Amino acid sequence: MEEKCAVRIATLKEIQEDVLAENLKKIKADYWNGVKAVENGIYGSFQMHNGKRVKPLWIAFFLDKEQFVLTILKDETDLLNKVKEKVSEVDLQEGVSIIFDTILKNGQQITEEMETYLINMEREIVAGKIERNRNQAIFECKRILTLWKNDYVQLLNMIEGINGMEQVIAEECACYFGIYENKVRRMTEQIQFLYEELVHVREALDAAIAYEQNRIMKVFTTVTTVFMPLTLVAGWYGMNFSNMPELKWKYGYLFVAVLSVAVVVVCIIFFKKKKLL
Structure with missing residues (x-):
């Protein structure tokens, strides 16, 4: 293979003439996630979802001491196209840093947006604003958080797998993957925190609904109690x-x-x- 640069982001069509293409085509992110060691490096794949619309990003990759090739299987997020030009001009260590910094920065942004959304939802519920579609919104948040949680757990497993094969990648690159392992672990913990926060929002909604039902029943009981003596008077006379x-x-x-x-x-x-x- 004629080496063009240390880090490369391409589609399957763009690398179909490479010797890597056949191996990368065998790795499908929609049914397999993880890493696999071969004689000359590491093959693997991972998937991510971006934002509340849950757009998928599916990637297969090859990594050795000299190069890091990312093959886009599907990218509706357009996340990696934003850094494609940047990584073509840098070395392996800096290219890995740019790619994973971009992924984690995007993940941090969408988790912050989700946290703000859940806080505002809980504030509205506590204030007594109970909308008819609130249960549906909570279920949708749960679905999205489950996808994010699975994505980052798989990404963490992938990075841990790479860190366990330091002998086939550059030493400086291995150091960066060690740093990103900790960052991804914190991101996973943050998503777990959002999941627990969603449980609290659900409990707050249940409490608000119960309070509203009790208030309505109290009004009905009071009205009934007021008219009971009148019923006695009407019956008596x-x-x-x-x-x-x-x-x-x-x-x-x-x-x-x-x-x-x-x-x-x-x-x-x-x-x-x-x-x-």
């Missing part, structure tokens, strides 16, 4: 026995009306004192 003293009384109807209003007023005053209204 609706018997129409001939010996009832108020039956032929001139002010009997007015008396029952005033009594009913007085019962309602007394009940309202009582419930307000007990802070039930």
